[in-house]
Amino acid sequence: MGPTSSSAMTAGLRRFKEYPHRTIAIVYDFDGTLSPQSMQDYTVFPELGITPSEFWREVKAVTTSNQATEVLTYMRLMAERIIQGDLKIDRERLKSLGAKVPYFPGVETWFDRVDNFVKDETAGYVKVRHYIVSSGLREILEGVSIASKFHAIFASQYHFDCFGRPTFVDRVITDVSKTQYLFRINKGVEDLSKQVNDHMPESDRPIPFSNMIYIGDGDTDVPSMAVTRKNGGHAFAVYSPGESSAKCETLFKAGRVDAFFEANYSKNTRLEIFFKGALKKMFGDIRYRAMMYTFEEEVVGGKALEA
C-alpha cells in the first residue's frame, strides 16, 4: 500500500477490504450493568409512589406462589398499578421518563471512547456496534440519554390499548430468551418480524460470535454469557462499586466470564483495560481470518483453478 498508510497494520488490512466479518458487537445487559438499579426504580415507581424494594419483593413472592415467569409477573403487576393510578403513563410518558435513568461512572463517555479506539487501532477497517439486550422495558430504554449510542435495543415491550394503557405484553425477554437476540445479531436478523431460526451457514452470518463481547451483572445473563463464550466470544461481569462481588466470583468460577470488575467505565479502569485487550485480540483474529479469506478466494474462487 502507498505512503498514505498510517501504519504497517493499516497497510496490511487495506488489502482485505472485501472480508465481510469485520464488525464487532458489544452486547450490554442494562440494569445492574450500565445503571445501578432497575430502570423502573428511577422512572415509573416514583411517579406511582411505589417503593422499589416492596415492589420487587412482591414480584418474587407472586412469581413463586404462581409458579410464574418473573418478567411477566413484574410486567403484569406494574401494568396493574399504572392502570389503577391517576396518572397517564403511556408509551410516550415511559420514554420521557427514561431521561431520569442514571449510570455507573464513565458510561456516558464510554461508547465514544470505544468507537474511537476501534477506529484508531484498525484505521476504520473494523467496525463496532453496541447493543442492549434487557428484560427491562424498551419504552423506557428508548428514552435514556445514551439511547443513540446503540445500534439496536432489544427489551420487553408492553402492548398499549387505544387509551395508551399497557394492557398486555408484545414482547417478553427472559434470561433464556436473551440468547435469541445474540443469534439475531450474529445472523443479521434484527427485524423482529423475521424468523431467526432458519439455518444459516456460519460464512453467511455477518457478526460471528468470536466478534462478540457480552457484559452483564449476572441476574439474567448466565445463558447469554454461556452462549457467547461457548461460540468463541468473550463475556465479562460487573458489580456495583462498593458492593459485594460474590455473584461475579461465582460466575467466574463456573467459567461463565473471562473476568469481572467494578462497574466503572471510566478511562484506564480495569474494565476498560480488559475490554481493550479483548478488542485487540479480535483485531488480530479478524486480520488473520481476512488473510485466509483472501487466500481461499484466490485458490478456490479465483485464477489458480481457472486453467
Ligand SMILES: [Mg+2]
Ligand atoms: Mg442486569
